[in-house]
Amino acid sequence: MNRYTLHETFVVHQYAIDEWEAEPHNHNYFEIIFVEKGSGYHTINGVRFAYSENNIFLLAPEDTHHFEIEKHSKFTYFKFTELLFSSKVNLPDRKYWLQRIEQLLHHPNIIPGDVICHEEDRNIIWDIHNVVLDEFKNEKNYYQEIISNAISTILSIIMRNISEKYTSNQREILVGNTKIDQILGHIRQNVYDNDLTKINFLANKFNMSQSSISTYFKRKTGESIHQYVTKYKMKLVEYRLQHTEFTIAEIAYQLGYTDESHLTKTFKKHFAMSPKQYRKEMTIEAG
Known part of the structure; x- marks a missing residue:
């Protein structure tokens, strides 16, 4: 397992494993989980989904999850808190980001599972994932600002996909929500x-x-x-x-x-x- 840290507001964990030994657990930060290889099942808040290579998951504070690994898997976790964005002194920017996250946290009908429904967006996020890992490794000038902006961009793309998945699901299932x-x-x-x-x-x-x-x-x-x-x-x-x-x-x-x-x-x-x-x-x- 590789572990990288950015003043504890942003942590990267990488795992390459054949068996998930951790008990179902929750945490007090956000996680973006990238499945680099492998397959199996991912259970989030009691809902079980098959996972495969290139899947992307978003976990909010208090979410409970665990993996059941069927094929050797490699994961990268981006773990962060809102403090990652505190270097952005422009209050409206931070407020807007927080509003979007809160809408996700408190929306009662969000569909769990892989968060991406457009493959072009998935490719963009994986490219940004690579940029973030490179900035961590090399710590070039302004790397902290670059990482903060990169995570903000990833979240915006995820929110766009979640919104579209939720909207399309409502159209299919609910002729008219009350x-x-x-x-x-x-x-x-x-x-x-x-x-x-x-x-x-x-x-x-x-x-x-x-x-x-x-x-x-x-x-x-x-x-x-x-x-x-x-x-x-x-x-x-x-x-x-x-x-x-x-x-x-x-x-x-x-x-x-x-x-x-x-x-x-x-x-x-x-x-x-x-x-x-x-x-x-x-x-x-x-x-």
């Missing part, structure tokens, strides 16, 4: 923009009156629209406190709160502690 599914999907995708999750906007978008959409939503979910949006935002706040170094003020800005105190007040109602206290406790537990 209106509540459509409303919930819209909220999750646009939760960062308060105007797009207001009742008047939702009523207009889904051709309902404000009173009827409110009643319908409450009947289907057991919560008001405002309660659902707030709880969903709290889930995102919790994730960012655990996995990023954004300040509380930055998180408040990113999620559409007027200021840090507004976010803190809402967070306390849900977690019985302030965001700063929550982050401190998570840091102590992780230590």
Whole structure:
């Protein structure tokens, strides 16, 4: 096994094995797994898929997985956290990347398995994979920035393919996902923009009156629209406190709160502690 590290925000592991000895496990970072050779089965969150040469898998924090190897296999793992992108001082860029990842993390219908559906995209990602390994090995000028941008590009291509796989799957299986599914999907995708999750906007978008959409939503979910949006935002706040170094003020800005105190007040109602206290406790537990 070869292991490379970039200040622990980005780690590369390479394995060439005939038998997978590790128990099913999860972790607190993202993994992009490249299958360089071999075949067998890969189980992600209890769902079993055949794998083969050139497959690419994406694992999110808390995902559980293991391999069953039938033919001698070689894997390369890119393991990273959001801190890999912290050198990008342009906050909107980092915020956009994080939004895309959160949509992946919290989307209830993402299809697991090999993440690529377009072979030309697969070829591009493998080429970038080779660039990343070369930059690690040689550590030329600006290699850290090159690796950060390379991983960002890989993730964008993966997200494009996952979105297309999910959309095509919905067309095949669901003649019409229910209106509540459509409303919930819209909220999750646009939760960062308060105007797009207001009742008047939702009523207009889904051709309902404000009173009827409110009643319908409450009947289907057991919560008001405002309660659902707030709880969903709290889930995102919790994730960012655990996995990023954004300040509380930055998180408040990113999620559409007027200021840090507004976010803190809402967070306390849900977690019985302030965001700063929550982050401190998570840091102590992780230590």
